[in-house]
Amino acid sequence: MAEILASLSSTPLPTILVVAGIIFLFISVGGQLGAHLSAIKVKRAVAGGLGGVLLICGIGLYFADRPEPLTAAVDKTKHGEPSSVSPTTAQEKYRLRADRVEEGLLIPTESRVHLAGGQLKLHVDGQYLNGLATIKSVEIAQLEVLAEEKGRPTVLKLSVEKDMVETEISLGEELEITTEYGVFHGHSLLIQYKQGRWHKQLLGAEPNEAQSKELALPYTDGFGSYPEGLLAIGDSWQFAGGELAELMGFGSYLSANGSATMKFLDVVDYQNEQAALIALQRLEMTGTTLDADGNEMQLSFGGEGRVFRSLSRYVDLMVEFSGTMKLETSAVMEGQKVDLSIIGPVTIKIELK
CATH class of the missing domain: 2.30.230 (Lipovitellin-phosvitin complex; beta-sheet shell regions)
Known part of the structure; x- marks a missing residue:
């Protein structure tokens, strides 16, 4: 158990949310995960909803943490319209x-x-x-x-x-x-x-x-x-x-x-x-x-x-x-x-x- 907690403590939050979301979605569909987690105590509808929310939050945080490259912003320019170039910091x-x-x-x-x-x-x-x-x-x-x-x-x-x-x-x-x-x-x-x-x-x-x-x-x-x-x-x-x-x-x-x-x-x-x-x-x-x-x-x-x-x-x-x-x-x-x-x-x- 100590090894599991140590591993989780070093795992990025978006990854934890994505994994948790997949587990709950699996429970809502299949009813159980091996012999350890069962949908008897967790209603399938609740598990499905919670899994979807966790999955979306995890993926959203993952992409939110990745700054858009400058070249990608420039590529969006069409017909002379400007594209946004985000400052490196809010105080720049x-x-x-x-x-x-x-x-x-x-x-x-x-x-x-x-x-x-x-x-x-x-x-x-x-x-x-x-x-x-x-x-x-x-x-x-x-x-x-x-x-x-x-x-x-x-x-x-x-x-x-x-x-x-x-x-x-x-x-x-x-x-x-x-x-x-x-x-x-x-x-x-x-x-x-x-x-x-x-x-x-x-x-x-x-x-x-x-x-x-x-x-x-x-x-x-x-x-x-x-x-x-x-x-x-x-x-x-x-x-x-x-x-x-x-x-x-x-x-x-x-x-x-x-x-x-x-x-x-x-x-x-x-x-x-x-x-x-x-x-x-x-x-x-x-x-x-x-x-x-x-x-x-x-x-x-x-x-x-x-x-x-x-x-x-x-x-x-x-x-x-x-x-x-x-x-x-x-x-x-x-x-x-x-x-x-x-x-x-x-x-x-x-x-x-």
């Missing part, structure tokens, strides 16, 4: 913000905004018109760090390959489709940090009136947006003001107010790169910027989204947002003031290319 922490930004860093991005079926209101000469509007915009650009000081960027180059907005407006039986290009479409900017703020200048050409207005707008680089130090899964923080505007793809703005809660959800494999999956929650933002003609435009956002941030390069691999957007602007056309407002469902997607 990660850095989301680089200690220093290296000179020569390139960040090529593609940003798309789509507002479909928005409710349009037009006020002209005391008359109100209602209609529908669809807006599609795409911007392809590259940000390059030309110089840094103490690990923070001081000189940037922004090259805008494409900045286009297509608008489809339906008023009654009239349908108008227009395509406009941003003021820096096909141009490059030099952005320098001097005396506590960023200064922008157009490269290779003299700026026109609309470009001069845009160059005068404040700029947020976004490199210092994420919290310093180490973060654990489940940690939360706030984005606000200019940091939130930069995250949503608005590097330049007259004003930006609002906030969003960011929550570190998991570590995942995204496009063959280990990334932090971050929830973008309770986003409420209002801001003022300029349209392609240099007119002030008010934007309001509300909704939620998600961010995939590289844990090795400390850049956002993808920002995805869906919610509601409201756009308001005024302009003088043929001597008359025109007030325009559009509100509708919107999706925003910014990807590192």
Whole structure:
């Protein structure tokens, strides 16, 4: 008996449960196990139920104790969707913000905004018109760090390959489709940090009136947006003001107010790169910027989204947002003031290319 107890004491719990489960199942079916255990004192139904429970618990504990290999998690990725990569310990922490930004860093991005079926209101000469509007915009650009000081960027180059907005407006039986290009479409900017703020200048050409207005707008680089130090899964923080505007793809703005809660959800494999999956929650933002003609435009956002941030390069691999957007602007056309407002469902997607 002492030998049996010693053997059991060194046997893993899952193995004991599996063996016990098999014994009780055998009793429930056959009635007895040799001449030692009999189903006379243990009802077969109870033995069968108990055996099943013990067997399931034993097998479950056995597999629960085996961590899923990283390669198995990566193999589950389909159509670009991330797969979960479990941290080695529950207390493992990660850095989301680089200690220093290296000179020569390139960040090529593609940003798309789509507002479909928005409710349009037009006020002209005391008359109100209602209609529908669809807006599609795409911007392809590259940000390059030309110089840094103490690990923070001081000189940037922004090259805008494409900045286009297509608008489809339906008023009654009239349908108008227009395509406009941003003021820096096909141009490059030099952005320098001097005396506590960023200064922008157009490269290779003299700026026109609309470009001069845009160059005068404040700029947020976004490199210092994420919290310093180490973060654990489940940690939360706030984005606000200019940091939130930069995250949503608005590097330049007259004003930006609002906030969003960011929550570190998991570590995942995204496009063959280990990334932090971050929830973008309770986003409420209002801001003022300029349209392609240099007119002030008010934007309001509300909704939620998600961010995939590289844990090795400390850049956002993808920002995805869906919610509601409201756009308001005024302009003088043929001597008359025109007030325009559009509100509708919107999706925003910014990807590192």
